[in-house]
Amino acid sequence: MQTPEFDVVVVGLGAMGAATLYQLAKRGLKVAGIDRFAPPHDQGSSHGDTRITRQAVGEGVAYVPLAIRAQQIWRELEAQQDEPLFEQCGVLVMTSSATPTGQDGTPDFTENTLALARQFGIEHEVLDATQIRQRFPQFAPIHDSALGYFEPGGGYVRPERCIDAQLTLARQLGATLITGETVLGIDSDPGRVQVTCQNRRISAAKVVVCAGMWSSQLLGAPFDRLLRVCRQTLYWYQLAEPLIFPERSPSFIVHGASDEQTCYGFPPIPGEGSMKIATEQYSETSTPDSLDRQVSAAQSEAMYRDLVLANITGVTPQLVKSAVCAYTLTPDSHFIIDEHPRLANVTVVSACSGHGFKHSAAIGEALAQRLVDGRSEIDLSAFSLARFDH
Ligand SMILES: Cc1cc2nc3c(=O)[nH]c(=O)nc-3n(C[C@H](O)[C@H](O)[C@H](O)COP(=O)(O)OP(=O)(O)OC[C@H]3O[C@@H](n4cnc5c(N)ncnc54)[C@H](O)[C@@H]3O)c2cc1C
Known part of the structure; x- marks a missing residue:
């Protein structure tokens, strides 16, 4: 042999x-x-430039040690390569629905996140709607029953x-x-x-x-x-002047009552004058060969109307760039x-x-x-x- x-x-x-x-x-x-x-x-x-990282990972307990260790490795790699990989700008997870508990009575993502932060002793703050509005005026309007989880150690990686x-x-x-x-x-x-x-x-x-x-x-x-492969779209919108959406902003996740009302995004990358926002879709399945890689003007307009205006202030409808990416999903x-x-x-x-x-x-x-x-x-x-x- x-x-x-x-x-x-x-x-x-x-x-x-x-x-x-x-x-x-x-x-x-x-x-x-x-x-x-x-x-x-x-x-x-x-x-697509950025990916959210957080330690209290609402997806489940098995992920927390991986998220924590990965952040350490990004720092080790930065030291070797002399290039920023991990921007620790914090991450803000918010519910935007009036009913933060899932329809089947299970705790929602923000509540899961909070429970894991407490279990693993991860530094965090719990914010109500008034506190979110005062501290992060770029995220408004938010439902009065909104719950916010702020993890200062989170942020994004490149x-x-x-x-x-x-x-x-x-x-x-x-x-x-x-x-x-x-x-x-x-x-x-x-x-x-x-x-x-x-x-x-x-x-x-x-x-x-x-x-x-x-x-x-x-x-x-x-x-x-x-x-299953699901097409996802990413949008970068120009910031309004004078700046309401500041460069020093956390990465964020807004959990709405449905997938269509859920979105996440990032602070502007310094010097770029735009912020990236995206939502998730699970209803249409693609294949690598059939994936539509174009984002239409109608998709960008709908994104701005339905998710940017509903959750964020200080962002114009001017699309700076867009991208198509794919989730590979398990059942x-x-x-x-x-x-x-x-x-x-x-x-x-x-x-x-x-x-x-x-x-x-x-x-x-x-x-x-x-x-x-x-x-x-x-x-x-x-x-x-x-x-x-x-
Ligand atoms: C829009 C979007 C937003 C996301 N946001 C986040 C986030 O905020 N935070 C987070 O933690 N995660 C996020 N994710 C998930 C994360 O990006 C993915 O889990 C991760 O990038 C998957 O990496 P991968 O190596 O599995 O796939 P890929 O990076 O796609 O790598 C697969 C590689 O395999 C190669 N390949 C495939 N077939 C062959 C072959 N037959 N022969 C040779 N090469 C082959 C491809 O060319 C490709 O380079 C997001 C994903 C998407 C799409």
Whole structure:
């Protein structure tokens, strides 16, 4: 039997793949990373200048250690690369509905966030509607029963820079980067995994697949049943003069009564004079090939009318730029990080569902620990495929 060329091959070098490749290279493994484009790029799920990061992650308790560790890694990377990656401007999570509790009686996202902050001792403040209006006049009008959670340690990370920093360091540590090469298939033989690309075949002892929205296209069952791609749109609107929406503003999430009334956004990037805002849609499903990458004037007008005017002041309807990005969603909106059910020595990572970036640096580290030491310091068992067995 031939010795595999690499210890590990990472397929897909977006948020998850770049972090995994870097962490494996850091541990001295012989690694290669392959991507169909040249990351960081704007074709997947990791572009658009900014991603919210917060420690009390309302999505669930399993994510909190990942979010905390990832923030530490961004700081470590900044020190090595001398480039800002993590802007600690704080994050403000608000309910905008009169009924902050979910329809089925479960606590809503803001309440979940608060409970986790208390559980993990994460620094935060609870604000009522009057306090939000006084302290952050850019977020108004808000329903009088609004509840605000302010986490000063949160903020945003720069996704393209984070990916670039980790790929640069991985290369410096000896990783082989193959870009502009699409992986067409993966086969597991005893003792090695064969990766078939458009122009070459590569063998590795282990493979990690971080293919984002292309995962089901590449892997087939059961991922084609579990993963759904939803188009999302991002908008940057020009700020009004004189400035009401200040540069020193927190990242924010407004949780409305429905997905359509929910939005999130960022403070202006210094010098750019615009602020980015987005909403989430889960009703229309796309494929990577059918994804409509154009944002129409009608979509921008609707966004401004329905979400900017309803929640924010100090922003004009003048669209500075827009982008289309994609969520890859699982049925329960939680990540999949697990062994492939049929291909030995292949790990599959689908850590999106719209909330993965903030964790990516720590997921890469945990995966590297798992591949090298057999276990990770942070427990990833909540993300196993077994939960979908029934
Ligand atoms: C609009 C939007 C807003 C978001 N906001 C937030 C936020 O505020 N906070 C947060 O924490 N998260 C957020 N997320 C989620 C986060 O961005 C994603 O979880 C994360 O970027 C997913 O990274 P990934 O590595 O899985 O996918 P990607 O970054 O898309 O990487 C997949 C890579 O695989 C490559 N690839 C695919 N197939 C192949 C193949 N066959 N051969 C070779 N290469 C291949 C692709 O080219 C791509 O580079 C948001 C996502 C979107 C879309």
